[in-house]
Amino acid sequence: xxxxxxxxxxxxxxxxxxxxxxxxxxxxxxxxxxxxxxxxxxxxxxxxxxxxxxxxxxxxxxxxxxxxxxxxxxxxxxxxxxxxxxxxxxxxxxxxxxxxxxxxxxxxxxxxxxxxxxxxxxxxxxxxxxxxxxxxxxxxxxxxxxxxxxxxxxxxxxxxxxxxxxxxxxxxxxxxxxxxxxxxxxxxxxxxxxxxxxxxxxxxxxxxxxxxxxxxxxxxxxxxxxxxxxxxxxxxxxxxxxxxxxxxxxxxxxxxxxxxxxxxxxxxxxxxxxxxxxxxxxxxxxxxxxxxxxxxxxxxxxxxxxxxxxxxxxxxxxxxxxxxxxxxxxxxxxxxxxxxxxxxxxxxxxxxxxxxxxxxxxxxxxxxxxxxxxxxxxxxxxxxxxxxxxxxxxxxxxxxxxxxxxxxxxxxxxxxxxxxxxxxxxxxxxxxxxxxxxxxxxxxxxxxxxxxxxxxxxxxxxxxxxxxxxxxxxxxxxxxxxxxxxxxxxxxxxxxx
Numbered sequence: 001x002x003x004x005x006x007x008x009x010x011x012x013x014x015x016x017x018x019x020x021x022x023x024x025x026x027x028x029x030x031x032x033x034x035x036x037x038x039x040x041x042x043x044x045x046x047x048x049x050x051x052x053x054x055x056x057x058x059x060x061x062x063x064x065x066x067x068x069x070x071x072x073x074x075x076x077x078x079x080x081x082x083x084x085x086x087x088x089x090x091x092x093x094x095x096x097x098x099x100x101x102x103x104x105x106x107x108x109x110x111x112x113x114x115x116x117x118x119x120x121x122x123x124x125x126x127x128x129x130x131x132x133x134x135x136x137x138x139x140x141x142x143x144x145x146x147x148x149x150x151x152x153x154x155x156x157x158x159x160x161x162x163x164x165x166x167x168x169x170x171x172x173x174x175x176x177x178x179x180x181x182x183x184x185x186x187x188x189x190x191x192x193x194x195x196x197x198x199x200x201x202x203x204x205x206x207x208x209x210x211x212x213x214x215x216x217x218x219x220x221x222x223x224x225x226x227x228x229x230x231x232x233x234x235x236x237x238x239x240x241x242x243x244x245x246x247x248x249x250x251x252x253x254x255x256x257x258x259x260x261x262x263x264x265x266x267x268x269x270x271x272x273x274x275x276x277x278x279x280x281x282x283x284x285x286x287x288x289x290x291x292x293x294x295x296x297x298x299x300x301x302x303x304x305x306x307x308x309x310x311x312x313x314x315x316x317x318x319x320x321x322x323x324x325x326x327x328x329x330x331x332x333x334x335x336x337x338x339x340x341x342x343x344x345x346x347x348x349x350x351x352x353x354x355x356x357x358x359x360x361x362x363x364x365x366x367x368x369x370x371x372x373x374x375x376x377x378x379x380x381x382x383x384x385x386x387x388x389x390x391x392x393x394x395x396x397x398x399x400x401x402x403x404x405x406x407x408x409x410x411x412x413x414x415x416x417x418x419x420x421x422x423x424x425x426x427x428x429x430x431x432x433x434x435x436x437x438x439x440x441x442x443x444x445x446x447x448x449x450x451x452x453x454x455x456x457x458x459x460x461x462x463x464x465x466x467x468x469x470x471x472x473x474x475x476x477x478x479x480x481x482x483x484x485x486x487x488x489x490x491x492x493x494x495x496x497x
Contacts (some may be wrong), residue, residue, distance in 0.1 A: 012120060016104065016110050019124065023131070024102035027146035028095070032321055035147045037091065044076065044151075045090035051080045052088050073236050074188040089397045094150045105144040105158035106131070112161030115169075145320075156193035159186045169203050171208070180222035184229020191233055198226045208466035214260035284422075284478050285398045286472030290380050293409035294465065297381040302367045306385060310341040310449065313386035313410070315374070316393065316401045318349030323392040323415065323435050328355065330392070332362045338449050341367070343390075346382050362453040383408035387455060388448050391415065394435040399423050407466040411458035414446045423470075429462040 037045070050056060082093035105129050113126035133145040143153060158319040163183055168177050180198060187194020202219045209215035227234060301307055312331070316322055324345075331343045345355065352370060359368045374382055382497060383389070389405035396402070399420045402412060406423065412421050412430030424430045431447075433440030447454050 016107055016124075020103040020106035020110075020127075021099070023106055023128070024099055026409075027102065027144070028098060030350050031146045035095075035350075037094070038148050038151070041094065041148070044079065045094075047076060048080050048083050048090040048093070049088075050475060051076065052084060065066075069468055072152055072191065072233060073188060074232060075155070075190075094147060097150045098147055101150050101154055102144055103148075105154060108158045108161040108302065112165050151179065152190040152191055156186055156190040156197075160193075160197060161405055163197060167204075171205060172298035176205075176218060177221055177225050180225040181229045184226040184231075186191060187226070187230040189234045191230065196221070209468065216472050220428065280474050284470050284483060285400065285403070286471045286475035287400070287403045287407045287466055289407075289471065290409035291383060291404045292380070293459075294380075294384050296385055300381055300385060304342075304371065304385075306344070306369075308448050310338060310339075311344055311386045312341060312388045312390050312445070312449075313344045313346060313383065313405070315346040315382065315390075315405070316391070317346070317347055317378075318351040318355060320351065321393065321395050323394045324351055324355055325358070326392045326435060326438050326441065327390070328358055328362060328364060328368070329438045330390070330445060330446050331368065332364060333442045334445045334449065335364070337446065341449060342369055343367060344369045344371065344382075344385065346371045346374050379404070380408065383410065386410055388413060389430075390441070390445060391420070392433075392441060393420075394418070394434050402465060403470055407470070409459040409463040411448055412454045413441060413448065414463065425461075425465065428463070429465060447460065 032424070079090060079093045079097065082096050083090045086092040086096065109127040109130040110123045112123075114120060114123035117123060117126070131145065142316075143149070143157075159293060163179065163186065166175075166179050170179050176222070177200065183194055183198050183201070186197070196328060202222060205222075206215050209218075210398060296306075312334075314324075314327055318324060327343075327345070333345075335341065343364075351371065356370055359365050359370075383405055386405070386408075387410075389402070389410040389412050391399070391402050391412065393399075393415055394417055396415075396418040399414075399418070402414055402420055402423050406429060412424045414424055414430065414432055415435040416432035417435055424432060427430050431444035433444060448458075
């Protein structure tokens with residue numbers, strides 16, 4: 001019995017490692033052989049290329065300089081070292097880093113939830129749930145979603161649960177200094193994230209100890225040890241920064257930085273403190289006027305067997321966040337009453353094969369058309385094949401496909417999450433539903449399939465709404481007004497001085 005108990009932690013650790021590797025493998029498979037990278041990842045890739053080939057980009061004002069001045073040298077050095085071993089390919093280096101970063105994220109959260117709940121099952125579910133975490137303001141992933149999450153802040157997000165647990169267990173022991181040292185080490189990958197962890201720990205410790213003198217001493221020692229742990233970054237930063245020695249330039253530089261990042265500078269003004277929350281102007285994206293109602297293109301109708309068929313269209317990348325499992329579940333429940341209708345799934349992506357297989361299993365192969373990749377030149381004609389546009393995506397930054405469908409005069413059935421409610425007026429241009437359940441979508445889709453006058457009415461309203469609010473000229477005018485307002489406010493402040 002004692003031997004069995006002794007083996008239990010080892011077996012649990014192996015199970016956690018195997019589970020984490022399995023999750024990362026699934027995410028890597030979903031990314032596909034040619035995954036999309038974030039814009040900042042592409043920028044970092046160029047820095048890696050520069051580090052591998054110092055003589056390249058010599059004339060470029062940004063990439064012609066030492067890349068360590070623009071990014072954390074620890075992560076940049078790690079990716080560069082891997083790229084050097086992988087034929088100089090920075091993307092393959094990111095794909096290699098996917099595994100350790102993913103395992104760190106999942107295992108780190110498992111350990112925290114295991115320590116808090118005492119249950120391995122609760123810990124496993126908590127770790128999986130953590131992968132879906134999003135930034136509530138920006139809507140972007142702050143969890144772990146595959147290759148796009150291989151970046152410095154996710155390393156901190158993976159280490160943070162372990163550091164939090166260490167802080168809780170070490171706070172009143174002699175091991176507390178080790179917490180601050182480890183936090184400093186983590187800061188080498190993402191300085192702001194590490195600094196925030198250190199600050200939160202110090203404030204929490206002072207509050208729990210009621211600001212006793214010993215707590216202040218702990219905080220001071222912790223701050224020093226944090227700097228010691230972060231010294232690889234701190235020393236590189238101090239050595240590499242370009243100091244301004246001409247006092248006449250100080251005011252100019254502060255004004256330049258304050259114009260864009262006034263909330264970073266001390267002393268902070270009241271309006272600067274409020275600017276992050278309240279100084280926001282929304283300028284909607286634009287939709288090209290070529291997306292407009294027109295007759296169905298005959299060759300596309302014949303290619304996909306849509307003659308005399310009612311068509312429900314989904315258009316977009318076939319990725320997990322598009323909620324495509326619900327798409328087929330809804331269609332399976334809606335099709336019995338409309339056997340002549342067809343669901344057209346337009347677009348390519350890593351889930352194409354899986355969706356085709358699922359359609360086969362659900363008995364939908366004859367009523368679902370998968371077009372694969374659609375060339376840009378054909379997009380407007382594909383929208384005009386449809387009678388209804390169905391878009392269950394759970395997260396969109398703008399929802400360009402929805403806006404293009406509206407511009408094409410289609411009624412919309414879509415998710416009520418993200419930015420889509422800002423595009424589609426409920427009951428006026430279509431219907432919105434909870435993307436976590438098929439029920440709402442089924443009810444609204446059946447209503448539109450059975451009511452041609454309603455489809456026409458909602459479609460006209462959508463086309464008029466896009467014409468009023470979402471054309472490129474309005475986007476340009478709105479952007480120009482933002483700049484004019486900011487510059488005018490700047491001029492007024494200078495006049496008051």
